[in-house]
Amino acid sequence: MAGRPLSPIPASTHPELRALIQRLRTAKEASGKTFEALAKDSGVSESVVRRALAGKRVPLLETVEAITRACGRKEDDMARAWHAAKAEEVLPGARALGPKMVTSxxxxxxxxxxxxxxxxxxxxxxxxxxxxxxxxxxxxxxxxxxxxxxxxxxxxxxxxxxxxxxxxxxxxxxxxxxxxxxxxxFADAPARRAFGQPPPVVRAEPPALTPCEAAERVLPRLEQDERIKRKTGQLKTPDDYELLGLRYLNSPAPEFQWPDEEELAAWEAEAAAQPSAKEHLDLREKLRAMIDRTEPA
CATH class of the missing domain: 1.10.260 (434 Repressor (Amino-terminal Domain))
Incomplete structure (x- = not known):
């Protein structure tokens, strides 16, 4: 495995990653070390070293720094190349801005x-x-x-x-x-809810109706109910006599009749003969008398 050469860098590799991998390969060739020796000196496995130099993805910064140290190269230069390759991988086309340059x-x-x-x-x-x-x-x-x-x-x-x-x-x-x-x-950003507080319940309620819209919906339903009651005999159209408060000549007399003067006088006499409220014994006194087995005063 140690003598097997690396494949060419894929053509689809991004430019910054291609530059980083090419610098790592150049550093390895200049050191004259095999993959086995490079893995031993860098402290990482040989498979990790091979994947880092394959050029399919950006390796970890720790791996790049370890390989760079094992090859006797400057870590700062290789770290800058790694940062450029990682930024191109994560945020392609974007550029780093300072705090005063950020506007959104x-x-x-x-x-x-x-x-x-x-x-x-x-x-x-x-x-x-x-x-x-x-x-x-x-x-x-x-x-x-x-x-x-x-x-x-x-x-x-x-x-x-x-x-x-x-x-x-x-x-x-x-x-x-x-x-x-x-x-x-973020000065006007809405406040986040506190930890443990349940989220608000959002119901898909229909929009509120205006009085005119509500009437347009209710009136057809009332008319339909009225038509059903007319067909089933539950509702009849009042005639002129009923509208005027009159009854038919042959209709039976109403159940309620106003009392005459004699009945009113009899009711008043009966009410006057009833004992007044003062003459009634208090229920509490009766109970107290029953408990004490004494006659109420």
Whole structure:
């Protein structure tokens, strides 16, 4: 396996990645080391070295630096080539901007990706570990939330943005400048709900109707109900006698009749003969008398 030569760099490889792989291959050839010796001196496996020099994708920065040290080349020059290749892979066509040059929220999210590239493009769960935990025990930089932020699906809060820069070990002066840019661009962003608070329930309710629209919907239904009642005999059209409050000559007399003067006088006499309320014994006194087995006063 050690003597098997590498295949040519694929024609579809991006220019920056092609330049990086070509420099790594040149460094290996200049060192005169085989893949087995290069893997031993760099501290990585031979298969990893071969994949890094194959040119199919951008290798890890740690792998590039280890191979560069084993070949006796300068790490800074190779690291700059790696950053250019990684930026071309992750954000093709974009360019890094300073905090004062960023004018939109999308550019700030792109700047966060460039910050991650400058820090070696660590995995999100590793950034979560570097950020540590808040005083209440919760993580300061959830990798799932950070993934949504870097995808542009949710805006980054100031707390998350600060934890992100601290996890990348960004200098304090640069953090202050980027925080000013964040506050300038996300000053009117809606507040995120607190941890543990359930999301609001959104119901697909129809739009409210105007009085005219409501009447147009109700009137046909009322007319249909009226037609059904007329056909079934539950409703009849009133004639002139009924509208005037008159009854037919041969119709039976109504059930209720007003009392005459004699009946009214009898009712008044009966009411006057009833004992007054003062003459009734209080129920509490009766109960007390029954308990004490005494006659009520």
């Amino acid at each position: 929220r999308a550019e700030l999210v792109e700047s966060m990706i460039f910050m991650r590239i400058a820090g070696g493009y660590p995995p999100l769960h590793q950034l979560e570990k570097f950020a540590g935990s808040a005083p209440d025990g919760r993580t300061r930089l959830p990798h799932s939330t950070l993934h949504l932020v870097l995808q542009g699906q949710i805006p980054p809060t100031e707390t998350l943005f600060t934890a992100f820069m601290e996890a990348l070990s960004m200098p304090a002066a640069d953090r202050r400048n980027w925080l000013d840019a964040h506050r300038r661009l």
